[in-house]
Structure formats: C-alpha cells, structure tokens
Amino acid sequence: MDGQQQEMCLDTAARAAFPAQAVYAVMAIIFGVGAYRTEVSSLAVEYSIGVLMCIWLIYCRRPVLCRLREEEMTVTVAEEGIGLQMLASLGRRRYLIVPYAAVAGVSADWRQLCLRNRQGLHSIVPVDWQELTAHDRGRILRAIGAWNDKQRKTQEQQEEG
Numbered sequence: 001m002d003g004q005q006q007e008m009c010l011d012t013a014a015r016a017a018f019p020a021q022a023v024y025a026v027m028a029i030i031f032g033v034g035a036y037r038t039e040v041s042s043l044a045v046e047y048s049i050g051v052l053m054c055i056w057l058i059y060c061r062r063p064v065l066c067r068l069r070e071e072e073m074t075v076t077v078a079e080e081g082i083g084l085q086m087l088a089s090l091g092r093r094r095y096l097i098v099p100y101a102a103v104a105g106v107s108a109d110w111r112q113l114c115l116r117n118r119q120g121l122h123s124i125v126p127v128d129w130q131e132l133t134a135h136d137r138g139r140i141l142r143a144i145g146a147w148n149d150k151q152r153k154t155q156e157q158q159e160e161g
Contacts, residue, residue: 016131028054078126100147
C-alpha cells in the first residue's frame with residue numbers, strides 16, 4: 001500500500017463460494033418454478049419468499065474477510081458455534097480492527113490470526129482466511145511486511161537524528 005489512504009477488500013474466493021452458491025441457485029430455481037406453477041396465491045408468496053432467501057444466501061456467501069488499510073486491518077471473525085455459524089451465513093458477522101503492530105503471525109492453515117499485546121502476551125482470533133486466494137494471502141503478508149519495514153525505517157531515522 002502506498003502513502004495514500006487506500007483500502008483493499010479481500011473477499012471469499014470464487015472456488016470456495018461456488019458449491020454453496022450453486023446449491024442456493026438450484027433451490028431458487030425450484031422455488032421459482034413452484035411459484036410460477038401454483039394457482040394458490042398464498043403458496044406463490046411462500047415460494048417467492050424462498051426465492052428471495054436463496055438470492056440473499058447467494059449474496060452472503062462471498063463476504064469480505066479482510067480489509068487492509070494504512071495502519072490496520074479489519075478482520076471478519078470466524079464463528080465457532082453452529083448457531084453463530086448459521087447467523088454468519090445469513091449476513092450477521094463480527095469484525096475486529098487489528099493494528100499491524102499487534103499481528104504476531106498467521107497459522108499454517110490460515111484459520112487463526114495470532115496477536116500480541118503490549119505486554120507480549122499472545123491471543124488467537126479465528127478467521128476464515130483459508131477461503132482466500134493465494135494472491136490475497138500474499139497481499140496480507142505484504143501489507144504486514146510493509147508496515148514493519150516502515151516502522152523499522154522510522155526507528156532507524158529517530159536513532160540517527
């Protein structure tokens with residue numbers, strides 16, 4: 001990221017989202033055909049609601065998983081309980097703003113973000129970064145590395161001056 005205030009949004013890869021989106025699309029088609037063929041108006045309304053829900057679920061399947069900014073990133077927290085996962089699939093997600101200074105690392109499977117506080121203690125935030133493309137994972141690592149390089153240069157300049 002250059003000196004300008006830019007924000008880069010990294011969302012779920014198409015390859016990770018496609019299977020669920022395809023199932024929702026088939027369900028929407030089935031509901032749509034049912035709404036078209038029925039002669040009972042209340043049933044047609046119910047089928048139409050099913051179509052709209054499927055369209056909403058298709059949209060919700062490609063959430064933004066990370067927003068990279070100049071000094072921090074906003075991380076979508078992965079839900080661990082089945083009830084919370086259901087809410088997340090409907091668009092109810094939790095977010096955490098993480099300064100680059102707090103990032104200690106990322107797990108090998110890209111499911112956990114390791115953070116450190118000022119006292120040096122570590123904590124783990126569950127993330128769904130395994131659903132990112134390899135290119136987007138590289139963007140995250142480059143953003144963290146660029147921030148670390150910037151801080152190192154600033155520290156060296158302060159020591160010299």
